[in-house]
Amino acid sequence: MTARKNTLSETPPRLIFTDLDGTLLDHHSYDFGPALPALERCRSLGIPVIFNTSKTLEESQALARELGIEAPLVVENGSAIWLPASAQHATEAARGKIVVLGARRSDLVGFLHALREQEGYSLQSFSDWDSATLAAHTGLSLTQASSAQQRAYSEPLLWQDTEHAFLHFQSRVQRAGYRLLRGGRFLHLLGQTDKGRALRWLCDHYHGLWGQAPRVMALGDGQNDSAMLEAAQIAVQVRSPVHPFPTLSRASTNARVIQTQLCGPEGWNEAVQAWLDETQ
Template sequence: MVCILFTDLDGTLLNGETYAYQAALPTLAKLTALGIPVVPVTSKTRQEVAQLRQEVGLRDPFVVENGSAVYFPIDQTRFALPPGEDVDGYRVLQLGCNYVTARAGLKAIAQDLGRPLKGFGDWSVDQIVQLTGLSPGEAKQAKAREFTEPFMTPKNVPAEQLRQAVEAMGFRVVMGDRFSHLIGADAGKGNAVHQLVQCFQASNPDAHTVATIGLGNSPNDLDMLENVDYPIVLPGAHGAHPQLADRGWTVALAPAPEGWALAVEDILAKIAA
């Protein structure tokens, strides 16, 4: 069975409230034993993901800041290393813009809309702690952006108007209830998935067909879930997100991390059969 598992983190592999992941560890060990890569695909920064990978024991590439870059550990062999720069033991495949460009873009979009748009670059670590509930250490990692700018979703601008203003400036926006993310035009979780599959096939030429599994819990994950063979939705405490619930996709039986483990075990059994 040749497959790759792509997973969001908060609310998907990690519990949305407590960030617990212990219930997923036996399934992660099983995936390792089966030789199935587990690729985090997240809006988090490289610093945030690098720490979590250490804690959980993940060794495969990972996708950061809503598909703005893929980090390939240089010492792994399952994925061919794409052309790119090497940074801190990773080969970096950059798909989006850099952070300076994203910050300038947010200012230009705010001017165009005639509305103030405030992002992580405008706030201190303490302010991000207050806005997000993260610890100071976590807020510092979340602020260490390299490609994208999360900003407060404006209440008085219709979503379509915001999207049009963003696209007119040559960017994309990933809309969220509280925070939205300004990303480069070529960034996106779906593009990152395709790039990773190509790198995997380049390193495994006998793998003519690669089954892709994707797990996510919010509209932020649509771009990934629409680009995998087996999309799985993780519910929150009150069920699946309305924008993901009605697409005919599998909905896990419980929230993360228990639901993640159950859904992965189930799909592995189906693929193997």
């Protein structure tokens, strides 16, 4: 699905930012089938659908190819933005480039392992597991699990210690200049960035390309999506079968907040179709 360039006749042009697991993809099966009608409609209208995910670049590119999407990819919870080699989505100087907003994984893993050794925390992270172990934790295939381990800017982990120990751990992470985000399955250790910062960077990027500020919808189901939702004009909290809607800070968002009735890709399709009906 190749997005065409928005024109000045569209007032304003539109962007969709979406989480993947539990949002565009079913939480249990990773199926995206129910979202295909709205995805096809976005393609026909030339609206870029931008993945904004905790997944790796390799995982995100594979899914984008499967869906026929050519648009920027925000990976590892806002840690990096990949710009495609297309004049529709990037200036000539930026095409095919990666913009790093976060920290390097090697630094994060070194810090995490040293802290675990010093404090005796009970935790495991992706760097401790082979592909088979990760597949067992996530339900991914071995090939998909291998792609999920190709991280460059973050480190997912399972906390297995007490709440008291976690508060101490969180304090140490913050003092080191890093941060923690809670996703659907894992905690994510990363640099000083999030999905909202990446969304704002890309909105500025498209504003420069199009000469108009875009109207933005963001969709997510997890707490690590909150910053992205708060940065959009239309914030869609996608219903999850396993956890509550992500909380938003009402003081920090001017977004119109929508909660879907359906879960995952069914809810995604529901919300996007309704928005397109409103803005045609």
